[in-house]
Amino acid sequence: MTINVWDYLPEYEKERQDILDAVETVFSSGQLVLGESVRSFEREFAKRHGISHCVGVDNGTNAVKLGLQALGVGPGDEVITVSNTAAPTVVAIDSTGATPVFVDVHEDSFLMNTDAVADAITPRTKCLLPVHLYGQCVDMDALGELARRHGLTVLEDCAQAHGATRNGRPAGTMGDAAAFSFYPTKVLGTYGDGGAVLTSDERVNQSLRRLRYYGMEERYYVVQTPCHNSRLDEVHAEILRRKLRRLDAYVAARRAVADRYAEGLRDTGLVLPQPTTGNDHVYYVYVVRHPRRDEILDALKAQDIVLNISYPWPVHTMTGFAHLGYAEGALPVTEALAKEIFSLPMYPSLPVEVQEKVISALREVLSSL
Structure with a gap:
């Protein structure tokens, strides 16, 4: 599967x-x-x-x-x-x-x-x-x-x-x-x-x-x-x-998934998402960061774990917006993040056993880098 x-x-x-x-x-x-x-x-x-x-x-x-x-x-x-x-x-x-x-965005929160x-x-x-x-x-x-x-x-x-x-x-x-x-x-x-x-x-x-x-x-x-x-x-x-009417329950379930990731992936070298001061995070996506992102994604794909990158191309680098005139390096934090971030499975009905399989596979891959 x-x-x-x-x-x-x-x-x-x-x-x-x-x-x-x-x-x-x-x-x-x-x-x-x-x-x-x-x-x-x-x-x-x-x-x-x-x-x-x-x-x-x-x-x-x-x-x-x-x-x-x-x-x-x-x-x-x-x-x-x-x-x-x-x-x-x-x-x-x-x-x-x-x-x-x-x-540009903040390096820790990825926010404006x-x-x-x-x-x-x-x-x-x-x-x-x-x-x-x-x-x-x-x-x-x-x-x-x-x-x-x-x-x-x-x-x-x-x-x-x-x-x-x-x-x-x-x-x-x-x-x-x-x-x-x-x-x-x-x-x-x-x-x-x-x-x-x-x-x-x-x-x-x-x-x-x-x-x-x-x-x-x-x-x-x-x-x-x-x-x-x-x-x-x-x-x-x-x-x-x-x-x-179920929105609060969806948010609670997402936070529970995020808590399991935080516990299962600590001390692995992944940079994990953290709510900034004053924020209550709802974890629409669970975005992590690692300098060897592409190697990690390839290794997981070989195990039928297909993850996502949110987002692989900063908008200012897309050919459709070349007319805006942003040169490479114009937004250094944004450009650096695009090379290192990726998203783990995140949705309220994510089965615990599936999440544990992802955590286990990630830990194995990260330990071999």
């Missing part, structure tokens, strides 16, 4: 009846688009975060894109973010016509180095886009102070941080708006694509609702462009409603 970093089937087997009931609820409701399931999920997700508004959209990339547009970001603007992220963060910025501007943000601000800077990476939050106190001082907006990318908190404040509640992805692998994931934007700004809320629905406030009449068809699907919304 091949061991992979993620597998939804054990969870589906456990929750199958509830998932199928969610589908039946929608199919028998008489409304398949922007119906009661979407409205209810939006209310419940907003309430969990103590935020006034949630707008469901079709995926996490468009959550970022529409969030930026609703905050007034467009051609000629700059958005400061990181290169150590999934490419969709930057694709979304680029699709608004704005220019992504990258800062907020000390570097001040030097990256220019007269064209419109928005700061922190990525709450791998399951824990960026230093939002420092970032918020910079935003206030320079009159900038803040959009949190929370795709990897459902349930995470910083100093008691949930991810998604510390900026002007926050983008979430509900891709199947996420801490809160559906059975396909989905996303949402949180905000307590009524103007931003109304703009988002127009932008996700062809720019319309009434059917057939467009009042705002550029606009999109980016609606959250009813079936995914109903599944998310059910799974939202």
Whole structure:
């Protein structure tokens, strides 16, 4: 049996009846688009975060894109973010016509180095886009102070941080708006694509609702462009409603997996993830670091343990973003991490015996290096 970093089937087997009931609820409701399931999920997700508004959209990339547009970001603007992220963060910025501007990350947490943000601000800077990476939050106190001082907006990318908190404040509640992805692998994931934007700004809320629905406030009449068809699907919304009630249990299970890794892999030479001060980590992925990463991955693959690299190519080094003009060495920490990091299996239903096999195999490989 091949061991992979993620597998939804054990969870589906456990929750199958509830998932199928969610589908039946929608199919028998008489409304398949922007119906009661979407409205209810939006209310419940907003309430969990103590935020006034949630707008469901079709995926996490468009959550970022529409969030930026609703905050007034467009051609000629700059958005400061990181290169150590999934490419969709930057694709979304680029699709608004704005220019992504990258800062480096901290070597220990892999999170945005907020000390570097001040030097990256220019007269064209419109928005700061922190990525709450791998399951824990960026230093939002420092970032918020910079935003206030320079009159900038803040959009949190929370795709990897459902349930995470910083100093008691949930991810998604510390900026002007926050983008979430509900891709199947996420801490809160559906059975396909989905996303949402949180905000307590009524103007931003109304703009988002127009932008996700062809720019319309009434059917057939467009009042705002550029606009999109980016609606959250009813079936995914109903599944998310059910799974939202289990979010705390998912987080607890992930933390238990992380604890077993920490215990089983200490003193092996691997650099293991550590929550930074003030953060409650939810371990969306369990990312470790070793200078001989590729040898380790090859040895494990020979034992049918196929691990992942999150992420092997910093965004600023990709040919699709060569026009931004970042030379090799521009972000030294980000570039060094990309050569050494890799992810271990992490999901709430990961069987203990599978995790123990991974730990045992890793210890064996590491001891032979």
